[in-house]
Amino acid sequence: MDSLILLEGVSFRYEGAGSRALDDVRLSIAPGEFVGVIGPAGAGKTTLAHTLSGVVPHVRRGDFYGSARVAGLDTVTASVVELSKTVGCVFQDVESQFVTTMVEDEVLFALENFDVPRDEIPARVDRALADLNITDLRSRGISTLSGGQKQKVALAAALALAPSALVLDEATGELDPASSVQVFGLLSQLRRERGTTIIVIEQKIMLLCAYADRLLVMDQGRVVIDGPVRRTLEQPDRLLSLGVNCPRVTTLAARLREKELYHGPPPINLDEAETMVREAMA
Ligand SMILES: Nc1ncnc2c1ncn2[C@@H]1O[C@H](COP(=O)(O)OP(=O)(O)OP(=O)(O)O)[C@@H](O)[C@H]1O
Numbered sequence: 001m002d003s004l005i006l007l008e009g010v011s012f013r014y015e016g017a018g019s020r021a022l023d024d025v026r027l028s029i030a031p032g033e034f035v036g037v038i039g040p041a042g043a044g045k046t047t048l049a050h051t052l053s054g055v056v057p058h059v060r061r062g063d064f065y066g067s068a069r070v071a072g073l074d075t076v077t078a079s080v081v082e083l084s085k086t087v088g089c090v091f092q093d094v095e096s097q098f099v100t101t102m103v104e105d106e107v108l109f110a111l112e113n114f115d116v117p118r119d120e121i122p123a124r125v126d127r128a129l130a131d132l133n134i135t136d137l138r139s140r141g142i143s144t145l146s147g148g149q150k151q152k153v154a155l156a157a158a159l160a161l162a163p164s165a166l167v168l169d170e171a172t173g174e175l176d177p178a179s180s181v182q183v184f185g186l187l188s189q190l191r192r193e194r195g196t197t198i199i200v201i202e203q204k205i206m207l208l209c210a211y212a213d214r215l216l217v218m219d220q221g222r223v224v225i226d227g228p229v230r231r232t233l234e235q236p237d238r239l240l241s242l243g244v245n246c247p248r249v250t251t252l253a254a255r256l257r258e259k260e261l262y263h264g265p266p267p268i269n270l271d272e273a274e275t276m277v278r279e280a281m282a
């Protein structure tokens with residue numbers, strides 16, 4: 001398999017920390033994959049995202065072992081700027097990511113600084129704002145926006161660059177449910193139309209599972225489960241013991257299967273949940 005992202009034996013310990021935030025992580029992600037990442041607090045999910053963006057070990061320093069390559073770039077020898085042309089990241093704490101004070105400038109900044117041809121820029125800005133449904137916020141000051149609106153601006157700025165890979169680290173936490181669904185729809189569209197590789201760290205597991213094709217579960221710096229979404233959801237007891245809040249419908253599927261009232265896979269959307277309930281009732 002051709003990997004866009006290849007981590008081989010990656011371990012990382014933050015300066016001054018006692019234990020490793022990443023512990024021997026091996027991971028290969030092909031171009032165009034949509035990968036979900038879940039795991040309890042402190043599992044190393046954000047550290048993994050920072051490793052892909054180069055923030056670890058360039059900005060957040062510490063002991064780094066192993067090798068991490070993204071689109072052929074070694075994250076230890078490449079600069080954060082070089083990496084940011086390939087990997088777009090949006091984090092939960094959007095505040096710290098903004099480099100300008102106005103919505104339009106924020107989207108423009110990225111494009112102007114990343115060798116996008118001048119004549120393409122206005123259309124790219126329009127498209128990014130329209131994609132996130134925030135055209136009306138174009139001339140607003142970022143500080144006047146709500147948390148959810150700020151997240152949309154950060155997402156628009158990342159999307160406008162059309163990077164090879166997009167990493168979202170709990171970047172829809174402040175969005176209302178409809179906007180979250182819209183963002184996931186956009187990610188799917190990007191993957192379909194441009195072959196963008198999507199990596200999403202997310203608490204909303206059901207939403208994630210409806211879109212991702214592969215799910216990683218992290219615990220104590222390690223990737224402890226890595227496989228197709230459904231196969232991961234088939235282990236609700238394992239997920240619960242790791243401290244992952246398993247979707248209730250998944251737990252229900254497991255219980256119904258134990259009682260032989262249902263024989264299908266764990267549902268990953270409403271239609272499948274309905275089919276399961278009908279089968280169990282019949
Ligand atoms: N800047 C830092 N300095 C020292 N230790 C850190 C730093 N950032 C994170 N850690 C530690 O590294 C480990 C992994 O943290 P990380 O933020 O990657 O976890 P996470 O899975 O993203 O958690 P959460 O679900 O709470 O966001 C934790 O033990 C954390 O305390």
Ligand SMILES: [Mg+2]
Binds near residue numbers: 047
């Ligand atoms: Mg985190």
